[in-house]
Amino acid sequence: MPEVARSKAARERAERAREKAASLGDDIDLDAYSKVAKEHPYQDDPSRLPLETKERMLETGVILDDSSQRSGTFLQVDHSVIHSKAGQEGLEVMSSQEALEKHPWLSDYWWRAVAVDADKFTAQAELHQTHGYFIRALPGVKAIQPIQACLYLAQHGLAQNVHNLIIAEEGSELHIITGCATAPIEQEGLHIGISEFYVKKGAKLTFTMIHNWAPKMAVRPRSGIIIEEGGVFLSNYMCLKPVRTLQMYPTAQCLGEDALVRFNSVLVAAPGTLMDVGSRAILAARGSRAEVVSRAITTGGTIIARGHLVGQVAPVKGHLECRGLILSEEGRIHAIPELEGLVEGVDLSHEAAVGKIAEEEIEYLMARGLSRDQAIAAIVRGFLSVDIEGLPPQLEAELQRAVDLSEKELL
């Protein structure tokens, strides 16, 4: 671990937060997971990875057989970076550890969007970090194709602690697809992922993350986003496969005027899954806007769908929308939308609806000749396909693919 760029203060704060339980989500015993992993060899040509691995990655939007479709690729298996390459001038893609060595100034960005002592998970990521990705677009550079990153857990019982850093410099444009997956279905493990995003003045960052975990996995992402003047951050998150426990509450801070943030998330909770997922936007500059849209489906698991908008100055505008669909007797969806206005003149609103599919809607479709199952499928498909404005067509196709795959399993 390069100590050069690491601040001693951060380390000390992490040490003090070692035992600090997270404010949300069920507690996890960090000692139950191993910190040591066997090394995986570097792959110059990722298309030569085992077919099964490639397929798992493909399900999360990570394409390894056609490098022309991506402007860069980063692959990490357990603690090893097995491939890392930028495919366009003005883009940087590498391990975040390597990046800290290469650019000592990066220490200014390290733990600025996420607090190192937020809880024991951030602390563990500081104390036991192994890589994670660094992706950066230089000023004015527009990525032609999406850049993809995959964090893959192959070793049973491992705790993967990654720290990602993403910078869209002034006037740049970046689309990132991140896929997180595990090897076989019986995989047990812990994934801790710190992600810090910096969207500079006039830059646009689209971040699409697909999680394909396994029924015994515990997952604790910790994300912070800082958006400067006129910057745009669009996040699309999907977790459609079973996971034992997932808790995250990415927080975007609109620090520059007219900054825009949009969070879309689609969650499906199978029996045995507990998801506590929210999105938070702090509107701290005039003219900044936030939109949070979440769709939650339970087929027997529990989903706590949160949203929090904070209007610190005026004028700002924010809207939260949470819709939940209960497809089984056992499932539970708890929507917790929060609006917090600190000054006069903030415009914050929310709508939330949780329930079963209305019988009237099913019958309406049946009156057009669809069977009951077909009618339910059509309604669920519609529910899952969140309208995402401003998404590049390739990304849209990727998301649609993920939805189609899960639909088959759902129905």
Next chain:
Amino acid sequence: MLEIEGLSVEVEGKGIVHDISVNVDIGETLVLFGPNGSGKTTLLMAIMGFPRYRVTKGRIVFKGQDITHLPVDERARMGIGILFQRPPVVRGVKMREMVRACLGEREDGYVIDEMAQRLNLVDLLDREVNYGFSGGEVKRSELLQLMAQSPEFILLDEPDSGVDLVNISLVGEMINELLQEDRMRSRTKSGLIITHTGHILDYVNADRACVLLYGGIWCRGNPRQILSSIKTHGYEGCAVCQK
């Protein structure tokens, strides 16, 4: 084509339609008049087979088959279609997908965009079904779906309510097409139309009419004559006339 024999229907345990008998022949269009709350929609919903509209007596025979206890989708597949008075909003499902679903296996050259164009609904294809639709848009969207479904027997629940003067001719034209009213002979499609204003009768050549009052049928006859008598004497006139 459709025979309703001594049908009684209740909704939420309340008897609404009492002992009704009506027939609609192949190629025939029947008009159903009646005041608000008289049970017209209830009768149509029972014919379509919605479980909330419970048949307590009598039977419904379609194309010679007793369909009284068939589920909605099977009736639809047998060739019954309905234009809803107040269809539900289906969030998430786009009009285009809905119309595609109505088409089913059929691919007899029906071009969704072309049909939408004719119904002046192109902008609605990418919107969620009935979400924020205006009154007139709802009717035309219902028609677009029916055109795709191409049923043999069409239940039309107030297709002319809330439709403006320009759109009424469009709606009328489409209903004619659905009912093959343009054909002089060998019509195979039949219909049952509910209307209050009778505007639709300016476009659709209906054969017979009847008046539904207090959940029963009170008067049968020529659509235009009945309409004009309702206009002059009100529905009370019908009640008196029968006695």
